[in-house]
Amino acid sequence: MKNFGYTRHTDRQIDFDATDKRLYQFVFDLEPSINLCIFCGTCAATCSAGHFTTLSFRRISLLLRRGMNDIVKKEIENCMLCGKCQLVCPKGVNTRNVILQIVKGIEKYEL
Amino acid sequence: MNYNHFVIPFAAGALILFAILVARYAYWIVQMPRSDRRKAWTGFFRPAFFRSLWEVFRESLIHKKVFRVNAMLGWMHMSFAFGWFLLIIFGTIETKFHKHKVFNMPYDPIFLRYFEHDEKQFFFSQGFSFVMDFLLLILLAATFLAIFKRIRSRFFGMKRTTRLILGDRIALYSLWSVFPLRFLAESFTSGLHHNGGFLTGTAGIAFSSFLPLQQLELPAWWAYSSALFVFFVFLPFSRYNHIPTELFLIFLRNCGIKTSGRFSGFTEFEIYSCSRCGICIDKCQLAEVRPQQTQAVYFLQQIRRNILQPQTTFNCLQCGRCTEFCPVGIKADTLRSIKRTDYSLEYGFSYKYAEEKIPPPALPVDVGYFAGCMTHLTPSIKIAMENIMKKAGVRYHFIDRDGTVCCGRPLSLSGNERQARLLMRENKYIIRNSGIKTLVTSCPICLRVFRESYDLGIEVLHHSQYLLRLAEEGKISLKPTDAVFAYHDPCDLGRGLKIYEEPRMLIARCGELLHTQQEKNEALCCGNSLADFVTPEPRKQEMRDHTLQELLLNNPDALITACPLCKKSLTYGSNVPVKDIAELVAENQ
Numbered sequence A: 001m002k003n004f005g006y007t008r009h010t011d012r013q014i015d016f017d018a019t020d021k022r023l024y025q026f027v028f029d030l031e032p033s034i035n036l037c038i039f040c041g042t043c044a045a046t047c048s049a050g051h052f053t054t055l056s057f058r059r060i061s062l063l064l065r066r067g068m069n070d071i072v073k074k075e076i077e078n079c080m081l082c083g084k085c086q087l088v089c090p091k092g093v094n095t096r097n098v099i100l101q102i103v104k105g106i107e108k109y110e111l
Numbered sequence B: 001m002n003y004n005h006f007v008i009p010f011a012a013g014a015l016i017l018f019a020i021l022v023a024r025y026a027y028w029i030v031q032m033p034r035s036d037r038r039k040a041w042t043g044f045f046r047p048a049f050f051r052s053l054w055e056v057f058r059e060s061l062i063h064k065k066v067f068r069v070n071a072m073l074g075w076m077h078m079s080f081a082f083g084w085f086l087l088i089i090f091g092t093i094e095t096k097f098h099k100h101k102v103f104n105m106p107y108d109p110i111f112l113r114y115f116e117h118d119e120k121q122f123f124f125s126q127g128f129s130f131v132m133d134f135l136l137l138i139l140l141a142a143t144f145l146a147i148f149k150r151i152r153s154r155f156f157g158m159k160r161t162t163r164l165i166l167g168d169r170i171a172l173y174s175l176w177s178v179f180p181l182r183f184l185a186e187s188f189t190s191g192l193h194h195n196g197g198f199l200t201g202t203a204g205i206a207f208s209s210f211l212p213l214q215q216l217e218l219p220a221w222w223a224y225s226s227a228l229f230v231f232f233v234f235l236p237f238s239r240y241n242h243i244p245t246e247l248f249l250i251f252l253r254n255c256g257i258k259t260s261g262r263f264s265g266f267t268e269f270e271i272y273s274c275s276r277c278g279i280c281i282d283k284c285q286l287a288e289v290r291p292q293q294t295q296a297v298y299f300l301q302q303i304r305r306n307i308l309q310p311q312t313t314f315n316c317l318q319c320g321r322c323t324e325f326c327p328v329g330i331k332a333d334t335l336r337s338i339k340r341t342d343y344s345l346e347y348g349f350s351y352k353y354a355e356e357k358i359p360p361p362a363l364p365v366d367v368g369y370f371a372g373c374m375t376h377l378t379p380s381i382k383i384a385m386e387n388i389m390k391k392a393g394v395r396y397h398f399i400d401r402d403g404t405v406c407c408g409r410p411l412s413l414s415g416n417e418r419q420a421r422l423l424m425r426e427n428k429y430i431i432r433n434s435g436i437k438t439l440v441t442s443c444p445i446c447l448r449v450f451r452e453s454y455d456l457g458i459e460v461l462h463h464s465q466y467l468l469r470l471a472e473e474g475k476i477s478l479k480p481t482d483a484v485f486a487y488h489d490p491c492d493l494g495r496g497l498k499i500y501e502e503p504r505m506l507i508a509r510c511g512e513l514l515h516t517q518q519e520k521n522e523a524l525c526c527g528n529s530l531a532d533f534v535t536p537e538p539r540k541q542e543m544r545d546h547t548l549q550e551l552l553l554n555n556p557d558a559l560i561t562a563c564p565l566c567k568k569s570l571t572y573g574s575n576v577p578v579k580d581i582a583e584l585v586a587e588n589q
């Protein structure tokens, strides 16, 4: 391709009408506190698994809402359910149950 | 032979009950692991048998542990159980005297007054009438108390009573009617034939003055026999199933059989021994903040009815208070954690990064310090520990200085035991490779899983135990102050591992330790247990505030605890400083 002196990124626009909300809805029904998340990132700062991997609960929360379930599935494998994120969350998101329900939802919808 | 058609309901009921129980118990015994069955068979010939008899007397008849909860409640349970037991014993002996025979029909003692009118037949028959009437009086009083308890449970020290299901209700009402009906039937017969004791005799004379006893006598005996029929038939499907089952449970427990990692015949005995007394409801802090029926009694009830909900299974702090107070000694918290493994996930978690980590080479030190995730979240504790050990001149190896993989207990509390094993294997490898002889941890959650599931083969201590050892060896000296402290027992450290004294002894060296209302094995949970997956955050805070209220009742200068999670949880709601025991020691060193 001709080099015009700049790169083109792939389209990162999220079409909320087309996203797969099944997983989010499933989790929300069982653990409504997921809706309280303000994506502040406090949980990410303290994450035990984040020490070794790219896991961050904030990202999980965000990606879940955007319906990017394949990344959620991959990232969540690293969580040890240690609970640090839950203790620091300023909004009282029940993070560990959210994670358990996500994994269950992934099994249910075979994502 | 004495016979009247009204014995049929009683006899049929008793036979049905017997058949159901025999079938059920045989099935459970077959389901028990072979090793457990062997223990049970040999138990008959060992002191375990006599220990069981003594325990049956103490707990199934006298109900000592219920007395510990409340005297009125204990009295009610005792008069039903021991009173009825004596009634059966004396009734049987009385019948044997009457008949001058060793063998008689099994229903004879129950309906003796109807069949035998001549009471001066044998030596001490007057005495028997008196005793039988006295026991009946006690049972009538117990029935009255039981009805009263349903209306005003607070008189019995209970804020809440168990919500009963249909089978329980029918059995309950039939039990309530058994003794009043017996009283009526015996009084009516005595009114006609003058064969009653002080109670039924007097009542008989009174009744005969205004009632047509000739017509009423037989219906009364029919009613009495029918009430027994209903009670017997519903017993195996109701709370009263605990009466026969508990005897087996006590024996099996005395034979050394324990609740192990999975459900078996033994756990069935345990589950069916719950009397739904409801003592565990008030003791459960969740009952204060949420209306959901999730306490031990409801959890066991749902298992028995085969309608267990995941919500119930996962809505529990695993604080162990229900087990602590249960008069039957049912390990409901352990049963719940076993039940959680039914929901374990097939895929979902994998810890490849843990396997890729290379453990550091062994160091020439004896002591290893493992802070744990939660201590990394409350860094003042690990700083305090490092300062103390440095000052004391201890050479140690900080195993998870840069953070490590989690100990695995939070994961196994979610039922995912297989995945938790992956983390455990990793930590075990690191700890084994470090060459240490003593492992010290600041986190009771880690400590519990290290001791119960890791099989490390080295000494594993909580930091309070280790610090006390340093103090006793004179490696650290603590300056006493005028400050007064209250101490919060963490669930995993206290009820979980029975470590109550070490932190208290350390506090006593630094100042004055106040007593709190419920302490040691009765201590409340901080509310933030990692075992509970369901309770919303605001409700957890309510529990925490209630716990704090009790702890701070005597206005201590600081609140001391021995768990980083408790510290984190309590700090948010406390108006006095909350410190870990290590921080207190570091400050007073």
Ligand code: SF4
Pocket: A036, A037, A038, A039, A040, A041, A042, A043, A044, A057, A058, A061, A088, A089, A090, A091, A092, A093, A095
């Ligand atoms: S700390 Fe709580 S509110 Fe903040 S991003 Fe994490 S989950 Fe969301």
Ligand code: SF4
Pocket: A043, A046, A047, A048, A049, A050, A055, A056, A057, A078, A079, A080, A081, A082, A083, A084, A085, A086, A095, A096
């Ligand atoms: S529970 Fe999972 S996401 Fe939360 S801090 Fe621990 S490892 Fe990270």
Ligand code: SF4
Pocket: B273, B274, B275, B276, B277, B278, B279, B280, B281, B296, B297, B300, B322, B325, B326, B327, B328, B329, B330, B332
């Ligand atoms: S679990 Fe124990 S305390 Fe609770 S209702 Fe059953 S017998 Fe009573």
Ligand code: SF4
Pocket: B283, B284, B285, B286, B294, B295, B296, B315, B316, B317, B318, B319, B320, B321, B322, B323, B332, B333
């Ligand atoms: S372990 Fe604690 S939270 Fe769970 S049922 Fe028993 S008392 Fe309630």
